[in-house]
Amino acid sequence: MVAVVVSGLWALKRLCSVVLFVSQLYVLSGRAGSLMTTEHSKQQFVSTKGVTSSSTNTPYTRATETTEIPSYLSKCPSNGLCSKLPPDCMTCKTNFSCVYGKPATFDCKIKPQIHCVDQRNNEVENFTINMTCQFCWQLEPTDYVCTSSTSCMTVSCPRQRYNANCTVHDHIHCLGNRVFPKMLYCNWTGGYKWSTALALSITLGGFGADRFYLGQWREGLGKLFSFGGLGIWTLIDVLLIGVGYVGPADGSLYI
Numbered sequence: 001m002v003a004v005v006v007s008g009l010w011a012l013k014r015l016c017s018v019v020l021f022v023s024q025l026y027v028l029s030g031r032a033g034s035l036m037t038t039e040h041s042k043q044q045f046v047s048t049k050g051v052t053s054s055s056t057n058t059p060y061t062r063a064t065e066t067t068e069i070p071s072y073l074s075k076c077p078s079n080g081l082c083s084k085l086p087p088d089c090m091t092c093k094t095n096f097s098c099v100y101g102k103p104a105t106f107d108c109k110i111k112p113q114i115h116c117v118d119q120r121n122n123e124v125e126n127f128t129i130n131m132t133c134q135f136c137w138q139l140e141p142t143d144y145v146c147t148s149s150t151s152c153m154t155v156s157c158p159r160q161r162y163n164a165n166c167t168v169h170d171h172i173h174c175l176g177n178r179v180f181p182k183m184l185y186c187n188w189t190g191g192y193k194w195s196t197a198l199a200l201s202i203t204l205g206g207f208g209a210d211r212f213y214l215g216q217w218r219e220g221l222g223k224l225f226s227f228g229g230l231g232i233w234t235l236i237d238v239l240l241i242g243v244g245y246v247g248p249a250d251g252s253l254y255i
Contacts, residue, residue: 073113075170082108082116082127086170087178089114090129094175098133105130106173131173137166137180144168152186153251160186187253194244194254201241205234210241215249 076089090108098104109126110116118124136144146166153160161183168178192214201210206228208220228234240246247254 076114078115080116083129085116087173100133102133103130104133134174135176136168136174136178139174143172146184148188150188154186154253162186189255190248190250190252192248192254197241201238205237210237
């Protein structure tokens with residue numbers, strides 16, 4: 001009888017252990033599922049928030065059309081003769097059969113937003129112009145303007161040159177670049193007059209007035225304290241200024 005009771009208690013204890021294990025397993029599985037659901041919802045929230053913030057930071061902007069006025073329009077008069085327009089207002093085809101120095105005909109077309117007419121007062125886009133077959137740097141000096149330099153000596157041997165940038169006048173047609181470099185002789189003036197220097201050398205040369213006028217202070221002081229080199233220096237300066245060998249101290253030309 002005692003053995004039956006003991007075995008029954010042992011079986012009941014095993015049953016309680018099994019029930020307790022199953023209940024704990026169920027509780028744990030339920031908590032894990034809820035945690036997974038929560039994490040998934042957080043990830044969705046974060047991803048949704050990221051998309052929203054991204055779209056907020058980069059708003060869609062409409063491309064605006066800009067109508068810029070070409071810079072050459074200010075040089076191109078409207079409704080005038082096409083052949084009289086400045087070269088900046090047209091594009092021309094190179095005539096490879098032209099002979100240097102001879103008149104030649106070139107086919108040209110006006111640039112956008114330019115209106116011009118032909119000899120019959122008809123608005124056209126394509127036209128022809130007549131000009132001499134030569135490059136821009138081969139033009140006469142009167143057909144272009146160049147930059148000047150005040151840092152070179154005009155009175156020197158050999159005569160100095162400087163690098164200048166030259167631009168062709170608007171009414172002149174030529175081949176090649178309209179702005180080109182060129183080596184030019186130093187040719188500028190500081191305002192000194194040859195007649196004034198010569199007159200001072202003849203009248204007051206013994207006191208160095210001519211040298212002082214030309215900006216040559218050391219030579220002027222030398223002539224002043226030596227009384228014009230006892231007259232010899234004075235006569236020599238009259239001759240040198242008369243032929244233009246002695247000029248202004250800044251290296252410029254007489255006017």
